[in-house]
Structures are given as C-alpha cells and as structure tokens.
Amino acid sequence: MDFNIIRTGRAVLNVKDLERSKAFYVDALGFIETEADDRHVYLRGLEEHNHHSLLLKKAEEPSVEVIGYKVYDDTDLERLDRLFSQKGLEIRWMERGTQHAVGRTLRVQDVSGLPLEFYAEMETVERMLQRYDLYKGARVQRIDHFNCMVRDVEKAYEFYTKELGFACSEYTAAEDEKIWAAWLHRKPSVHDVAFMNGNGPRLHHIGYWLSDQMSLIHACDVLAAMGYTENIERGPGRHGLSNAFFLYLRDPDGHRIELYNGDYLTSDPDFKPVRWDINDPRRQTFWGHAAPDSWFNEASAVQNVLAPEKLMETGEPTLKQRKPTFVI
Structure with missing residues (x-):
C-alpha cells in the first residue's frame, strides 16, 4: 500500500437533543467536552490529545454521518482518492475550514455502503490522562x-x-x-x-x-x-x-x-x-x-456521503442470520 491509515479516529453522530446527549456522554460516561455550541458537541476521552473523537450534531432524526480514520499525512488522502476513483466509489472532498477543528478530509461510500472519512490533521488539545480530579x-x-x-x-x-x-x-x-x-x-x-x-x-x-x-x-x-x-x-x-x-x-x-x-x-x-x-x-x-x-x-x-439528507438503503445479508447460544 502506498498510503498509511493509522487508526480509528472519530465518529459523527446525529442526535435529536444535544443537552440530553451531553448529560449521558459527559456526566454519566465521563467524556471530556472540548467545545460546544447550539448545534454541536465535541467530545474526547481522557487520554486523547486530538480535539475530539466523537462529534454530536443536532438533527431531526438520529443517524451516522461518517465513521473516520486518521491517516499519516495529506498525501495519503490523495492516494486514497486515486484508489477509490479507480474502484468507482463515490467520493466527496471536504476542504479545510468546512469542518471545525479538522483539516481537509476525504469522504467515500465504501464497498458495503458505509460512509467513511479519512483525515490527517485535527487540532490538538490538552491531554487529561493525569487529571485524575476530572475522572468520572x-x-x-x-x-x-x-x-x-x-x-x-x-x-x-x-x-x-x-x-x-x-x-x-x-x-x-x-x-x-x-x-x-x-x-x-x-x-x-x-x-x-x-x-x-x-x-x-x-x-x-x-x-x-x-x-x-x-x-x-x-x-x-x-x-x-x-x-x-x-x-x-x-x-x-x-x-x-x-x-x-x-x-x-x-x-x-x-x-x-x-x-x-x-x-x-x-x-x-x-x-x-x-x-x-x-x-x-x-x-x-x-x-x-x-x-x-x-x-x-x-x-x-448511515448517511449517503454525496447526499447527507438521505440514508443508505439496507438489505438482507448474503449468509443466514445466526443468534449464538451463550454460556451463562
């Protein structure tokens, strides 16, 4: 591979009530609230030095806008663009400045119909790993x-x-x-x-x-x-x-x-x-x-990356569904 995908990076979730969601994620689960406005809440874990790993966006109905992966640098985005174009996948560039705290990103509907986002740059913030007074x-x-x-x-x-x-x-x-x-x-x-x-x-x-x-x-x-x-x-x-x-x-x-x-x-x-x-x-x-x-x-x-107001249609799996028997 001539590109370097580093790791899982962030998710963007649409939610109906930001205050209700914030109470759950911040007060109950202990996420750090990096920033918030009347339509967005940016959350991260105590160990994380990037601006956020979870973005909650106010919407009429809940859905997933994208699931994101961090790459090594911007040249990786160009190489991924070429790969996805060769495969005939639907691509959308989000230029720097169109999303808060994130640099240029590449969005694509993958072979399964999942909305992916790849990015190299995100603002850095204080890591709270040893702020044990904030652990909750x-x-x-x-x-x-x-x-x-x-x-x-x-x-x-x-x-x-x-x-x-x-x-x-x-x-x-x-x-x-x-x-x-x-x-x-x-x-x-x-x-x-x-x-x-x-x-x-x-x-x-x-x-x-x-x-x-x-x-x-x-x-x-x-x-x-x-x-x-x-x-x-x-x-x-x-x-x-x-x-x-x-x-x-x-x-x-x-x-x-x-x-x-x-x-x-x-x-x-x-x-x-x-x-x-x-x-x-x-x-x-x-x-x-x-x-x-x-x-x-x-x-x-999950949403369509080219038409975010539309949800991807779902279909039945190719293999038989199975519900396992569990050890109690």
Whole structure:
C-alpha cells in the first residue's frame, strides 16, 4: 500500500437533543467536552490529545454521518482518492475550514455502503490522562473501534485487507468456511473495525477503551444511580472473540456504545488470525448473560456521503442470520 491509515479516529453522530446527549456522554460516561455550541458537541476521552473523537450534531432524526480514520499525512488522502476513483466509489472532498477543528478530509461510500472519512490533521488539545480530579463515570480513555453490520462480510473483508491494508486478528467461519464476521486492524490491537453479517449497511457500535475493568463496573453503578439502568443493553461480560471485557449501552437516541477493556497485542508479522466456528457458544460471550434480540437486530442508520439528507438503503445479508447460544 502506498498510503498509511493509522487508526480509528472519530465518529459523527446525529442526535435529536444535544443537552440530553451531553448529560449521558459527559456526566454519566465521563467524556471530556472540548467545545460546544447550539448545534454541536465535541467530545474526547481522557487520554486523547486530538480535539475530539466523537462529534454530536443536532438533527431531526438520529443517524451516522461518517465513521473516520486518521491517516499519516495529506498525501495519503490523495492516494486514497486515486484508489477509490479507480474502484468507482463515490467520493466527496471536504476542504479545510468546512469542518471545525479538522483539516481537509476525504469522504467515500465504501464497498458495503458505509460512509467513511479519512483525515490527517485535527487540532490538538490538552491531554487529561493525569487529571485524575476530572475522572468520572466510566473514565473513558480513547476511541478504539467501529463495528458495522454489512450484507456481505467477505466482500468487506477482501476490500479492507487487500486494498486498504488492514490485517485480520480474528474471524468467525460459517458453513463452507465462508466468513460470517471479521475483526480487522491497523493499530496493533484486535481491531479498528469489525464486520458482522446482518441487515446493512449500518453502524452496530462505537467501542471506547477504558483503562481497567473496575472502571467498567463503576460505570454500571454510576449509570444506575443517574437513572440510566434501561440504557444498559448487554453485559458486563467477557467476549471470546478479542478476549475483551465489555459493556454495551444505548445512548438517548439509540446509538450503541461499547465500553471495552482487555484485548491483546497483534503487531507481530507472523501473528495468525484466530478462527472461531459459528457454532462455538464462547465466541460472542466467553462468560456472561445472553445478548438480547436488540443486540442482533438493531443498529444505527448511515448517511449517503454525496447526499447527507438521505440514508443508505439496507438489505438482507448474503449468509443466514445466526443468534449464538451463550454460556451463562
């Protein structure tokens, strides 16, 4: 590859009530509010030195505007432009100054219909890692990954590994060894993005890294004390895939957030992807309660990058839907 995608960078979510959303993300989960106005709230984790990793925008209906990846420099954007143009994908440039705190960006509808954004520059701010007096809620540290529901996981897998330079850490194999789900990374952890077989394209969740497992448990106490018990959708528990300790939440607009800790290093060039059989009950939950139907069926609608007022149409997956049996 002649371009360098570094990591998962930011997400832009449309929400109906900014104050209600801010209360959930800042007061309950402990995000740092970098800036806000009457139509935007810019949020980051305690560890993050970039201006934001989550942008909430006021809108009539909830949706996902883009999921973003940081690249090494602006020349990478030009090279990605050439690749996407060769593949016949729809591209939109956002010039410097059109988005607050972010430099020039390249937006594209990927092969699955997901709205991607690539950027090299974002304003830097004070890192709050050692401002322990500001730690509250889940003590969110940094953005970690996206999880997306797509109609054809193998198609997404082939494009991201062969064209964008992602590596696979783990995958779920269905009948005839077809890929039912895949965990792909650029940074040396389990994933920057995962693809799951399902009605898509949709964003299943955004994963945020916590420094320790007790922060996740503490988040449950805080959420319950603040009246957010019903927002806890699944967990706490441990995934078989990725080995991560997890908690899934739904924000006031239904967007799903995963609080996440405990995966592993994947930097070695001889690392071999871990295969999980679709019938292995430990793959989704190593231990913990069964996931509700909503976890398998519900996800956030995504926008068209060329016509943001339009949502991408979804379709049925190419492989059969499966709800695993869990170890309780």
